[in-house]
Amino acid sequence: MQINRNFEIEGLIEFRPNIYGDDRGQFVETYNRELLSELGFKKDFKQDNQSISKANVFRGIHLQLDPFAQGKLVRVAKGKAIDYAVDLRPNSPTFGQWESVILTPEDANQFWVPAGFGHAFMALEDDTIFCYKCTEVYAPNHQVALRWDDIDINLEMNGITPEISEKDEQAISLKEYTKQYVSYF
Secondary structure: OEEEEEOOOOOOEEEEOOEEEEOOEEEEOOOOHHHHHHOOOOOOOOEEEEEEEOOOEEEEEEEEOOOOOOOEEEEEEEOOEEEEEEEOOOOOOOOOOEEEEEEOOOOOOEEEEOOOEEEEEEEOOOOEEEEEEEOOOOOHHHEEEEOOOOOOOOOOOOOOOOEOOHHHHOOEOHHHHHHHHHHHO
8 A cells, every 4th residue: 555646735645555466357455554554544434335326426525514524535446436525624725625536446546535625526437336434424414515516616527517416406605615614613
């Protein structure tokens, strides 16, 4: 396991595990607490999630507020996705900015999205299997959803009009989030 890159936005990390392949296929160790700890990544995960999505399905931008704020270590087990992390930490110099990573099982890469970030992804292939390790359990009363098409966030969608859930259709803007929740912190 190695850190592939750090980002301009503090706290985001892309990991690349070792891939062992031969004519039978491949093996990847997707999580090893001791190896990650040696890299300075010491997180306690409380919940694992998995979703399956068809191409162009967009899930997010979701955030859980304290005391249930979630950090997420995410990867794709099948298919391909673009994963987004939006900095929603109120005192951050990069508040409202975002980074993205393409996740694939062939690369076996993983993206660390710390607590305080909005998280989203868009499946780029049918039957994309997306896996999350979360540092906190799901708490619906502490969840906030921001609009995927908010002009103040301005996610790059590569010309794709995503399919989103009814719940995400009702999401709030970054300006509304700032008014309602930044004083919450």
